[in-house]
Every structure is written in C-alpha cells, then in structure tokens.
Amino acid sequence: MKNREIAELLYEAADILEYQQVEWKPRAYRKAAQMIENLGEDIKKIYERSGKDGLTEIPGIGESIADHIAEYLETGKVEKFEKLKGKAPSGTAELMEIRGIGAKKMKKLADAFGIMNVSDLKEAINAHKLRKLENFGEKSEENLARAVEQYEKSHSRIALGKALPLADEIISALKARCKSARCKVDLAKIIYTGSLRRLRETIGDIDILAEAEKEEALKVMDAFVSLPDVEEVVLKGSTKSSIILKEGTAIDLRVVTPESYGAALQYFTGSKEHNIELRNIAIKKGYKLSEYGLYSKESEKQIAGKSEEEIYEKLGLVYIPPELRESRGEIKAAAKNALPKLIEVGDLRGDIHMHTNYSEGKESLETMIGEAEALGYEYIAVTDHSRSQRIASGMEIEKLKAQWYEIDKLSKRFKIKILKGSEVEILKDGSLDYPDEVLKELDIVVGAVHSGFSAPEKKMTERIVSAIGNRYLDILAHPSGRLLGKREAYAVNFENVFEAAAANGKVMEINSQPSRLDLNDELILRAKNFGLKFCISTDSYTISDLASMRYGLGQARRGWLEKEDVVNTYPYSRLKEVFKKIKH
DNA sequence: GCCGTTTTCGGCCCGACTGTTTTCAGTCG
Structure with missing residues (x-):
C-alpha cells in the first residue's frame, strides 16, 4: 500500500518548506499526510477507481496535492519534491526531532555553521560554537547538548505494553507523594491522557493530568519532579512540568483547576x-x-x-x-449520533489463542485453564503449535491427541468450556501443517505464518489466500506478522486476503501481545469494510499474559469495532456455530 | 495549499515555558 509512502513524502516536503519559512503550505501538507495515513483504504485503489476527483474528495487534499499524488502513483516520484530536496539540510527530518530545534533555529545553524544533521550539530556543540550565535547563549547550548543526548538514547516511540504499566506505576508513586505532602488534590483525578489514553500502539511520551487549586499546583509539581528515577527536569512551571526518567521516557504533568479539568482532559x-x-x-x-x-x-x-x-x-x-x-x-x-457502540472489556467471554507447556508455553494445561476460569471466562481454546514449528516445540499428532485426552479429563473438573485447538503453521505452499483428518477433529484451527517473512508480496499473498481456502481453517492469526519496533510486516496484499477471508467466512485475529497488536487499528478498519468478523486473543505463554487482553481490546476499539464484530463476545453455543459454519 | 450554512478571498487552534530579551520569538504539544 502506498499510503504510508505518500504521507512520508508530504511530511518531508512540509519540513523543507517550513525550513524555507514558507507560510501555511507546510500545515496543508501535514494535514493531507495525516488524512492519507488514516484513510483506511489503499489510496492507489481510490485513484484507479475514481481518478483525481476521488483524491480531491479526501478532506485536506485539493487540486495541487492530488496532482502530486497522481504523479507519484504514475511515475514513482514527484518532480517538485525532488527539486525541494536540495533546499534544506540533508538531515532535516532528524534535526526536527531534536527538542528545542525548529525550522528557524535549524536555518540559523545551517547558515552560520553549515550544520546539516545531528552529528554536525553535536560537533558544533562540543566546540562551543553555538553560544556565540545571536540569541543563543550558554544555557541554550547546554540544553541542546542534553537534547541531542536524549535523542540518541531514545528517539523511538514506546510500546503501549510498556507505557501503560509504567504510567500506572508513576501515577501511583505521584499519588503517594501528594498524599504524604498533604497536597489538596483529588487523587482519583490524577490520570494519564495523550496517546496513551487513546491506547495507540506506541506512545511518544506519557502525559499526566491532575486537578488542584492554583495555590496547591506547585506542591503537586514539587512532588512530581522529585519522583525517584528522574534523570532530568526539563521544565517546571505552575501548570506544566516535564521530566525525563533514567530509562529515557519523557513524562509531562499538567495541573488545572476543577472548572477546567474536563476541558484539559479533552x-x-x-x-x-x-x-x-x-x-x-x-x-x-x-x-x-x-x-x-x-x-x-x-x-x-x-x-x-x-x-x-x-x-x-x-x-x-x-x-x-x-x-x-x-x-x-x-x-x-x-x-449525526452515528458513532459505533464500541466493544467493552466485559463483552469478552473467552480467550481463543493460548499456549501451554505442550509446546512453547510456560504453564501446564491445568494452570492455564484454572487462571482463565478465575478471570471469569465462559470458554477458552488451547492452541499449541503444530508439528513444523520445531523452534516452538511444535506437537506431533500423537502428542496433540494426548493433549485432547487430558482436556477431556480436565473438562470434567472445570466449569469453563475448553475448546481443542491448534495454532497450525501455514506452510510455504499454503497448505496446513496437519492432515485434514486431524484438523477436522479440532474445535478451532488458528492458522499462522511463522517463516519465510521476506517472500515477495505475490508469493505471500498466494500462500495465505490458499490457506484461507482450506475449509478447516477458522482464524487467521497475527495476519501481518509484524513485531513492533523489531520486524516489519511481511509484504502481502491485504485486499486479496480480506476478500478471500470474507468469501470463506474466516475470522481475523487481533493479537493482543504487546509486541504484536496485529491486526493493527488501521487494518482492522479496512478489514471491517470487507464485512469480516474478528477475535481478540492473547496468544498467552504464561498466566500473566492472559491479562494483555486490554491491549488488543484497545486496538479493536480504535478500529471502531462493536461487540457483534468480535466472535469471542458470543456465548459458547453461538461461537461453536460460527466455526461449524465455516467448515460446512 | 486548502476551504467555505458567515467567506471563492482571506483566513488558517491556542496557550505555556524558556532564554535572552527589556517586550518577545521560538518551540512544543
């Protein structure tokens, strides 16, 4: 899909134009880029279907940007942007990421010292050149030195699965300090906001909001900047303070009065x-x-x-x-009062993708079942790896059957319904890793790709579409294969995959592992347009993994999903019906 | 460069903090 590429191109052009002190255009470009990123549909498809008129229908895209996009789709580049490239420092994008540097300062630095990228900047700082510049001083040089250090340490975003527990921890530490310092604040109103509250898959920094009368605000700020593990206090005022933790995460705190709390939260x-x-x-x-x-x-x-x-x-x-x-x-x-009624945590009745020590899970079958029952689920599916997944102790057929025997025994002891499942490898040729006579005995077949990630798009698409054609496959697990911050999604044509899945009544997984979150929100939106159903699963290896459902649920909500869209909100009998229907 | 039940031209979100200033520009979110 070209959306991401085109958005990047527009962001880049916006940076350069801003460097050239061009007014308004950068904002228009960024807005267009933002819209394209969130389109939920392949922009190339729109262009092929409705031409330039289709493009200008997208908010933020007018005649001129539509021309540029069309040119890019036709020729692979935009002449105008190519020419722009030489007109700003080569390292514009990275310099813009340094805290305290914007277009104006970057221009000043480039004009005065020929600073083109972060490493030039670092040299200039070390040679104490900056302090001689007009409107710069010792302090600003020191601040930039720290900002560069911070950039090098961590300029990437933090995964939701790391940020959320960290925010919880910081907030409870802040609450404890406020309590012991007798700050007059409503502790229940100290909460995280920002992209974290929107449950984005990655977070830039953690934003916290608190409510206090003006005279109390500074006390809260004092408590905040004196938290343990604070590496640096970036700024401190009566309404806004900023710290950086030793491990590199930036945290902002805002304090507002009660009559503004809702507005600030919003x-x-x-x-x-x-x-x-x-x-x-x-x-x-x-x-x-x-x-x-x-x-x-x-x-x-x-x-x-x-x-x-x-x-x-x-x-x-x-x-x-x-x-x-x-x-x-x-x-x-x-x-228009037409928002979806989003799925909620209480809607989920079971977890249908998890592992035990039969394959690479860490816990026994009994422990996992017990924990799931304790969580209040009506059913679970046990889905250990199939035989080809040697690296994950994939199970031979005999072992799988031994697991069925144990499940039957445990089913008599537990109230929770236990589905016999398998995470079956989708082999390179698109066939599944167990023969049909084994697959048809399973209650749930979760198909997944774990190898050959660098295959060309056509090959990967054929592999997955072919697996979807297998009547015994029920769910496509972690459909894009990405690992956040580690591995890009494999190349695959999702239009073809979703089309095939819709035609065959297959379910798309939303994998809740913090490092996966796969499908992501954008793909969920696209898949929903194909009329597909989803499941939200934890793919657990330990009992504590079972709690990561909150992350997958967050992505489902970001993908506008309602209870009805997600099959593991259905009662047991209806769930069985869904998977039975797929097979006949 | 985009957009319009106030406008096809003239707007384009709004406020806090910092540093280097004697009243404000630059940056950030």
Missing part, C-alpha cells in the same frame, strides 16, 4: 487533529475552545469545562470515546 487526550477539528466547530458556533474550557467569544464567559461530556454536548456532539479521537470521521459521526 485537550490533552488529543489527538491534535481531532482537537483542531473541534476548535473549528467551536469557532463556527461563536465559541472559543482551549484547555481551560469552552468560552463564549463575545461575553468570554465559560460555557463548559468541568467535564469532557459537557464540552462535546455543547458543541452538538455525542461523547466520543478517546480511542476514536483520531480525526477519522468520528466528529461527523458524532454530529
């Missing part, structure tokens, strides 16, 4: 694009929206601000859950 939760849309609606209605509240433009009186709900309401919108706030059409839907 504002800091973002996304930025969602907020800009909201503010424009506010302006049209004669209001002004900021992190302090919704105000009448004329009387400057506050109209809303205590809660998020009243802000959305006064703007003529139903409440929009944080996971949807990505400027993907949620505001239009909210205006």
Whole structure:
C-alpha cells in the first residue's frame, strides 16, 4: 500500500518548506499526510477507481496535492519534491526531532555553521560554537547538548505494553507523594491522557493530568519532579512540568483547576487533529475552545469545562470515546449520533489463542485453564503449535491427541468450556501443517505464518489466500506478522486476503501481545469494510499474559469495532456455530 | 495549499515555558 509512502513524502516536503519559512503550505501538507495515513483504504485503489476527483474528495487534499499524488502513483516520484530536496539540510527530518530545534533555529545553524544533521550539530556543540550565535547563549547550548543526548538514547516511540504499566506505576508513586505532602488534590483525578489514553500502539511520551487549586499546583509539581528515577527536569512551571526518567521516557504533568479539568482532559487526550477539528466547530458556533474550557467569544464567559461530556454536548456532539479521537470521521459521526457502540472489556467471554507447556508455553494445561476460569471466562481454546514449528516445540499428532485426552479429563473438573485447538503453521505452499483428518477433529484451527517473512508480496499473498481456502481453517492469526519496533510486516496484499477471508467466512485475529497488536487499528478498519468478523486473543505463554487482553481490546476499539464484530463476545453455543459454519 | 450554512478571498487552534530579551520569538504539544 502506498499510503504510508505518500504521507512520508508530504511530511518531508512540509519540513523543507517550513525550513524555507514558507507560510501555511507546510500545515496543508501535514494535514493531507495525516488524512492519507488514516484513510483506511489503499489510496492507489481510490485513484484507479475514481481518478483525481476521488483524491480531491479526501478532506485536506485539493487540486495541487492530488496532482502530486497522481504523479507519484504514475511515475514513482514527484518532480517538485525532488527539486525541494536540495533546499534544506540533508538531515532535516532528524534535526526536527531534536527538542528545542525548529525550522528557524535549524536555518540559523545551517547558515552560520553549515550544520546539516545531528552529528554536525553535536560537533558544533562540543566546540562551543553555538553560544556565540545571536540569541543563543550558554544555557541554550547546554540544553541542546542534553537534547541531542536524549535523542540518541531514545528517539523511538514506546510500546503501549510498556507505557501503560509504567504510567500506572508513576501515577501511583505521584499519588503517594501528594498524599504524604498533604497536597489538596483529588487523587482519583490524577490520570494519564495523550496517546496513551487513546491506547495507540506506541506512545511518544506519557502525559499526566491532575486537578488542584492554583495555590496547591506547585506542591503537586514539587512532588512530581522529585519522583525517584528522574534523570532530568526539563521544565517546571505552575501548570506544566516535564521530566525525563533514567530509562529515557519523557513524562509531562499538567495541573488545572476543577472548572477546567474536563476541558484539559479533552485537550490533552488529543489527538491534535481531532482537537483542531473541534476548535473549528467551536469557532463556527461563536465559541472559543482551549484547555481551560469552552468560552463564549463575545461575553468570554465559560460555557463548559468541568467535564469532557459537557464540552462535546455543547458543541452538538455525542461523547466520543478517546480511542476514536483520531480525526477519522468520528466528529461527523458524532454530529449525526452515528458513532459505533464500541466493544467493552466485559463483552469478552473467552480467550481463543493460548499456549501451554505442550509446546512453547510456560504453564501446564491445568494452570492455564484454572487462571482463565478465575478471570471469569465462559470458554477458552488451547492452541499449541503444530508439528513444523520445531523452534516452538511444535506437537506431533500423537502428542496433540494426548493433549485432547487430558482436556477431556480436565473438562470434567472445570466449569469453563475448553475448546481443542491448534495454532497450525501455514506452510510455504499454503497448505496446513496437519492432515485434514486431524484438523477436522479440532474445535478451532488458528492458522499462522511463522517463516519465510521476506517472500515477495505475490508469493505471500498466494500462500495465505490458499490457506484461507482450506475449509478447516477458522482464524487467521497475527495476519501481518509484524513485531513492533523489531520486524516489519511481511509484504502481502491485504485486499486479496480480506476478500478471500470474507468469501470463506474466516475470522481475523487481533493479537493482543504487546509486541504484536496485529491486526493493527488501521487494518482492522479496512478489514471491517470487507464485512469480516474478528477475535481478540492473547496468544498467552504464561498466566500473566492472559491479562494483555486490554491491549488488543484497545486496538479493536480504535478500529471502531462493536461487540457483534468480535466472535469471542458470543456465548459458547453461538461461537461453536460460527466455526461449524465455516467448515460446512 | 486548502476551504467555505458567515467567506471563492482571506483566513488558517491556542496557550505555556524558556532564554535572552527589556517586550518577545521560538518551540512544543
């Protein structure tokens, strides 16, 4: 899919134009890039179907950008952008990532010292050149030195699975400090906001919000900057402070008064694009929206601000859950009261992808079943690896049958329903790793690709589509194969995969492992357009993995899924019916 | 460069913090 490539191209052009001090155009380019990233459909398909007119129908894309996109799709490059490239430092993108450097300073540095990238910048800092520059001083040089260090340490985003527990930990430490320092704050209102609250798969930094009267705010800030493991206090004020932890994560804290708490929560939760849309609606209605509240433009009186709900309401919108706030059409839907009723954690009745020590899991069958029952599930599926997955102790048929025997025995002791399943390798030729007579005895067949990741797109697509054609396959596990921050998704044509899956009634997995989150939100949205059903599974190896359901659920919500879209919300009898139907 | 039940031209989100300034520009989110 070309969406990502084209968005990158536009972001790059925006950086260069901003460097050239061109006004407004960078914003227009970034907005267009953002829309393309969140399109949920292959832009190439749109262009092939409806030409340039199809492109200009996308909000933020007009005549000119549509031309550029068309040119890129036809020729593989954009002449105008090629010419732009020589007009800014080669390392523009990385320099922009240094905290404290924007377009203006970058230009100054390039003009004065020929600084083209981060390593040039580092040299200049070490030679103490910067402090001689107008409007720079010793302090700004020191700050940039630290910013470069920070960039080198960790300029990548943190996985949700790491950020969420870390945020929980920081917040409880902050609460404890506030309590012992007798700060007058409502502890229940210290919560995380930002992309973390939207449950994005990766987080740039952790944003925390607290509520306190003005005179108490500094006390909260003091508690915050004196937390253990603080490496650096980046800034500290009465409403906003910023720290960096020793392990490299940046954390912001904002403190607002009670009458602004809802507005601040709304504002800091973002996304930025969602907020800009909201503010424009506010302006049209004669209001002004900021992190302090919704105000009448004329009387400057506050109209809303205590809660998020009243802000959305006064703007003529139903409440929009944080996971949807990505400027993907949620505001239009909210205006028409047409938002999906998102799936909730209580809707899930079972976990249908997990491992035991029969293959590479760490716990016994009995332990996993016991824990799942303790979690209140109605059913689970045990899905150990099939025989070809040697590296993961894949099971020969005899061992699989021994597991069935044990499941039958345990079924008498536990109330929870236990489905006999397997995570069956989809072999290179698209066939499955057990013969049909074994597969047909299984309650659930979860098909997965674990090898040959670098195959060309056509080959991988054929492999998966062919497996989907097997009547005994029920679920396609971690369909893109990506490992967050480690391995890119394999090349595969998802249009073909989703089409085949829809035609054969197969279920798409949303794998909840923090390092997978696969399908991701964008692919979920696309798959839903094909009318597909999903399951949210943990792919657990230990009992503590069973709790990672929250991450997969988050992605499902970000993908606009409702209870009905997800088969493991169905009661046991209906679930069995779904998989039976697939086979006959 | 985009967009329009205020506009086809003239707008384009809004406020905090910092550093180097004597009143503000740059950056960030």
